[in-house]
Amino acid sequence: MFIGNLEDMFGATGRQNWVSRWTNIGDAHCLVGELNSKKGASAEAAEAWLCALTAFEVARRLVDKDDPEGKEVSAKVETGIQRLESSLDHQLERISIPCYDQTELLAYYLPAGGPDLCAPAVICISREEEPGATLLGRLLPVVIGRGMSVLVVAHDDLSNHWRGQSDMLLSCCLDYLSLRPDVDAARIGIYGEGMSAALATHFAVFDNRVAAAVCDGGAWNSVRVNASVKWITGHAEPVDEGAFSARRLRLLRQLNCPVLVVAGGRGIVSVSEAIKLKADCLGARTDLELTIPPMSRTTVGEIENFLSSDDSIFGWLERKLHTRNPCCAGRQGKSRGHR
Structure with a gap:
């Protein structure tokens, strides 16, 4: 209100x-x-x-x-x-996930319930320059009671590495969740905020175990390449849209899971670019949906209704992850590797 x-x-x-x-x-x-x-x-x-x-x-x-x-x-x-x-039914954990080269990734983990629940889980990445605790504090009122576990990591802990290393760190997070008895390995999603939406896209392509992704659908990479071409060629006129549509399509076809793109608001995907993504995915048989956060225009600028937006995002994750394979299939899913 x-x-x-x-x-x-x-x-x-x-x-x-x-x-x-x-x-x-x-x-x-x-x-x-x-x-x-x-x-x-x-x-x-x-x-x-x-x-x-x-x-x-x-x-x-x-x-x-x-x-x-x-x-x-x-x-x-x-x-x-x-x-x-102290008042939660299940303990919030501060964990250290072992990764390659003896490095460790700090994270928060909130289980959905008891160790025998075998629930879906979501890896949540904060936006740039935002601590994991800040994102966790915003999401706790949204995720509690949805029957899914969340693992929250900070963007800066991932972005300090080149992209391939970021994918490997996130795979370590997915490995950690897959080995937990309270998580169904076949129902693990990824959610990235701000620039982390691009990280989530690349990770969903890199690791085929991702069951659902809230990401940018490759939009940031497309816009960045478009800007680079204009800068190199010195041409201000629009670049061949057909070529960039084909490039978007190649990436979309590599996403083997349902995708939700958050357009507008404080995200990195504009509404116009998201509409182009949606049009491209129609021919790629990709399960891609769009959501646009409600915005309030004020004298001090636009302010996003994060309450409504978060409810929409995690409602989508809940639907997609709860309709995936049952837990018995999740135990089999532990053997699936990443590309």
Whole structure:
């Protein structure tokens, strides 16, 4: 309701006032959570802390990029996660995933339930310059209760390597999930935010065990190549669209899993480019869908309704992963390798 009425609200008060107001709302929910926790009402405490995390995310979205208050709000998110842990039915884990050359990748893991559940799982990659804890804090209210586990990693921990190494690191994440008894290896998806959407596309092509991908569908690579050709040739006129359509099609045909592309908003795929992808995939027999985050136009710019967008994304993942092979097939899927 708040985000849906931002157009009217910003006319009456400034961005900073709304940051303070939503930070205070988050603090109030934390207090309610603590009181319920002391009374032994763990379910009510968890609900309050989840509300606090959502309120802090609203404040974080409203704060100016260079405002030091942004770091304070991010710190509150991490504290809120720690408070929530004591009230969860299943333990939130901070894990270190062993990778090649004795390197390790730090991640958060939230299981869907008990060790015998054998549920689907999603590898979630934060946007650039965003800690994994920040993404986790935003997603916890969305994923809890959906019957899927999530493994959250930071973009910067992957992007510091060349692309092939990033794919190998993500394969290590998938290996880790596949070996867990509470995860169905045949139902593991990938979700990338911002530039991580491009990483998710390349990984879905690299490792054929990926069962569903929320990614850019190769759009970023297509736009980047197009810009490079224009820069090298010095021609400002449009490059042959047929050639770039064929290039997009080659990549789309390598994606052997359902794909969801988030267009517009804070993502890297424009709506126009996403529509071109959708048109190309019709002839490629690729299961590709588009979702466009609702945006509110205000006097301080557009603000994305992340609540509605996240619900749409994980609703899609839930449908795609829950309709994949049953768990018995997942045990067989452990032997499948990557390209």
